[in-house]
Amino acid sequence: xxxxxxxxxxxxxxxxIIAYPLGKYIAKVFAGERTITDFMNPLERFFFRISGIDAxxxxxxxxxxxxxxxxxxxxxxxAFFLLLxxxxxxxNPDGNPDMTPxxxxxxxxxxxxxxxLQHYSGESGLTYLTQLFVINFLMFVSAATGIAGAxxxxxxxxxxxxxxxxxxxxxxxxxxxxxxxxxxxxxAIILAFNGSPASFDGKDxxxxxxxxxxxxxxxxxxxxxAIKHIGTNGGGWFGANSSHPLENxxxxxxxxxxxxxxxxxxxxxxxxGFYIKRKKFAYIIFAMMTIGMLFxxxxxxxxxxxxxxAIEKLGVLQSSGAMEGKEVRFGAAASGYWSIVTTIISTGxxxxxxxxxxxxxxxxxxxxxxxxxxxxxxxxxxxNYFIYIIIAVFIGGLMVGRTPEFMGHxxxxxxxxxxALVTLLSAFLIKGGTALAAYYFVQHGNVVWAVQxxxxxxxxxxxxxxxxxxxxxxxxxxxxxxxxxxxDNNIFWNVTTGFVLILGRxxxxxxxxxxxxxxxxxxxxxxxxxxxxxxSLTFGILTFAIIIIITALSYFxxxxxxxxxxxxxx
Amino acid sequence: MKKYIWPSLKLTLVxxxxxxxxxxxxxxxxAKLAPGGGKGQTVSVDGKVVGYANIGQxxxxxxxxxxxxxxxxxxxxxxxGSNKGPSNPGYLKIVQERMDSFLVHNPGIKKEAIPAELVxxxxxxxxxxxxxxxxxxxxxxxxxxxxxDEAKIISLIDKQTEKPLLGIFGPAKVNVLKLNIELDKLK
Numbered sequence: 155x156x157x158x159x160x161x162x163x164x165x166x167x168x169x170x171i172i173a174y175p176l177g178k179y180i181a182k183v184f185a186g187e188r189t190i191t192d193f194m195n196p197l198e199r200f201f202f203r204i205s206g207i208d209a210x211x212x213x214x215x216x217x218x219x220x221x222x223x224x225x226x227x228x229x230x231x232x233a234f235f236l237l238l239x240x241x242x243x244x245x246n247p248d249g250n251p252d253m254t255p256x257x258x259x260x261x262x263x264x265x266x267x268x269x270x271l272q273h274y275s276g277e278s279g280l281t282y283l284t285q286l287f288v289i290n291f292l293m294f295v296s297a298a299t300g301i302a303g304a305x306x307x308x309x310x311x312x313x314x315x316x317x318x319x320x321x322x323x324x325x326x327x328x329x330x331x332x333x334x335x336x337x338x339x340x341x342a343i344i345l346a347f348n349g350s351p352a353s354f355d356g357k358d359x360x361x362x363x364x365x366x367x368x369x370x371x372x373x374x375x376x377x378x379x380a381i382k383h384i385g386t387n388g389g390g391w392f393g394a395n396s397s398h399p400l401e402n403x404x405x406x407x408x409x410x411x412x413x414x415x416x417x418x419x420x421x422x423x424x425x426x427g428f429y430i431k432r433k434k435f436a437y438i439i440f441a442m443m444t445i446g447m448l449f450x451x452x453x454x455x456x457x458x459x460x461x462x463x464a465i466e467k468l469g470v471l472q473s474s475g476a477m478e479g480k481e482v483r484f485g486a487a488a489s490g491y492w493s494i495v496t497t498i499i500s501t502g503x504x505x506x507x508x509x510x511x512x513x514x515x516x517x518x519x520x521x522x523x524x525x526x527x528x529x530x531x532x533x534x535x536x537x538n539y540f541i542y543i544i545i546a547v548f549i550g551g552l553m554v555g556r557t558p559e560f561m562g563h564x565x566x567x568x569x570x571x572x573x574a575l576v577t578l579l580s581a582f583l584i585k586g587g588t589a590l591a592a593y594y595f596v597q598h599g600n601v602v603w604a605v606q607x608x609x610x611x612x613x614x615x616x617x618x619x620x621x622x623x624x625x626x627x628x629x630x631x632x633x634x635x636x637x638x639x640x641x642d643n644n645i646f647w648n649v650t651t652g653f654v655l656i657l658g659r660x661x662x663x664x665x666x667x668x669x670x671x672x673x674x675x676x677x678x679x680x681x682x683x684x685x686x687x688x689x690s691l692t693f694g695i696l697t698f699a700i701i702i703i704i705t706a707l708s709y710f711x712x713x714x715x716x717x718x719x720x721x722x723x724x
Numbered sequence: 725m726k727k728y729i730w731p732s733l734k735l736t737l738v739x740x741x742x743x744x745x746x747x748x749x750x751x752x753x754x755a756k757l758a759p760g761g762g763k764g765q766t767v768s769v770d771g772k773v774v775g776y777a778n779i780g781q782x783x784x785x786x787x788x789x790x791x792x793x794x795x796x797x798x799x800x801x802x803x804x805g806s807n808k809g810p811s812n813p814g815y816l817k818i819v820q821e822r823m824d825s826f827l828v829h830n831p832g833i834k835k836e837a838i839p840a841e842l843v844x845x846x847x848x849x850x851x852x853x854x855x856x857x858x859x860x861x862x863x864x865x866x867x868x869x870x871x872x873d874e875a876k877i878i879s880l881i882d883k884q885t886e887k888p889l890l891g892i893f894g895p896a897k898v899n900v901l902k903l904n905i906e907l908d909k910l911k
Binding site: 225 | 725728729730731732733734735736738739740742743744745747748750751752754755756758759760761762763764765766769773774775776777778779780781782783784785788792798799800801802803804805806807808809810811812813814815816819820823835836837838839840841842843844845846847848849850851852853854855857858888889891892893894895896897901904905908
């Protein structure tokens, strides 16, 4: 069999094999059972004591959200301040400048919300100080925020009636000390031993074999590359992200980074099953998400391995597939596989340039982000899927003519309204943003911004439209990948996507936590013969159908204008 | 809100120390044991550093194996792909030009034999590798200029080819810098 295909198949199998025990472990950590990391206990108690936190005190959904928002707000100001003043601070061996206010605004938000949209290149846009104290820091804490949100959901589902979703600060802390930090250390060491730099030395200058003088950017990158994947963050140390040979040196590290970015999202599903003791419910969700992933990933790998029809016409040999924007050491199959993995789970790191993917592969990448719940990001993937579940429960209830129930709690107008609002908001932000951008591009091409609208697009025609649509899709999904040809470092893109990022992050966390908070408080109704069985295959398929219908209804028109039209025109 | 701000602030300081100070220092410390000591692995010829093992270099001279086209001209102070879309007419023209230029420098080679990687830019602009086919298609040119037997160069490529991981995962490849260093040693 083709070694490129065996590579991606084994990568996926390894991911699931590691995710299962990891899920069991995560469930134990948050249930307070004994685990191998209990040696962290005294350290955590010390953290709580000096921070004045009573970790045993539960929170209701409003307290939980207030704590989460308060600490996130602090991080935003902290990050913004450092980015605007980085040139005057320590650890700037390459002499890089401060960020402009609009770029700092965008970058601070982007990393706060676990998106990692980057309108700069790491080599020249940040200092080692901001790489570590802003980017590296936010990568840990934003991932932990996502996990905490998911655990709040678990707590709401676990008990028949409760208003205690757990202590935000305690869950957040354990997410880092028990999950993110240990996993990142392992991955970082693997990367360092395979050639990723980890020292604090600045840019090197060398004379090549042929006699050219070139620079080589370096820095303490290995640790950040590890958490960027473990926490589904995705922002690169270097501009070219994980296609950079120091950020992803060989096929083995490529497999490691692929497994690393996918294990927590999948492990959280298994953890859900163990934690609320409804394993079948979790397995059905896992099955549906996996089917969804396969629908996107199989054709994409196929298209990328087949090569570009336009290049085919020129007559060169395309036996290794469509190679524009790809690296030889990964090949077309692993690049196509990565492009879907990174878009369904909101990592947004890339090992090939998505802008150069085949038109319909680009559409699959966008669909991954538009749905944003086939596994989904660190913690938040489950929250997104939960919204679809609530809508499915509601529609399923209407179909059988009963008041909809979910795990023994009546789902009423208020909960459904929240779920509908979260879903509709995405469509509004993505399409509204794209429409506004297209309007400026067409009508005000000469506005004096850092990049004039007329020069935004790196490619003409339908592909240019895709570049704008992709950017807002990525911002709303908190993904962070891009059709990077887009000239996005100017006030329009920095500010508009900044707002989309914040709304696209916090409403899909606030919404599900509010819903579960409201549901869990209600009186428990024991299951009867007429109860909708949410852990049945039928309900799984219903939810899947709801996802397809909502996505198709919301986004068919822009997908036709972008990738589909480009495909038909080739 | 106020009752959450103080604990948030203090917990934030704790994790700045953990995530931004201790964690990178730990990794940097462990990486000192790695090849290259965490500074990146270099390659030397006669004791002189000529490059980084993982970072591709520009080779335009006909006597060397060429690397792939690069959007950043192989200056690793930065990194980027071309971000050209597959249907872009201007881009397809550039690919055509690269093909034409390759054919001029490699007389006797048919365009159907040029692997696409030699006329398309990589994702990072720093791709250090070629596929074995991408190297072999250049053998005729190099053999003529260097006046070395073609078979000798082909066996050098075979020797320098890195097999898929464990023999079964991913593509085979050749590191262009290492290949060219060995090529200079051929007599």
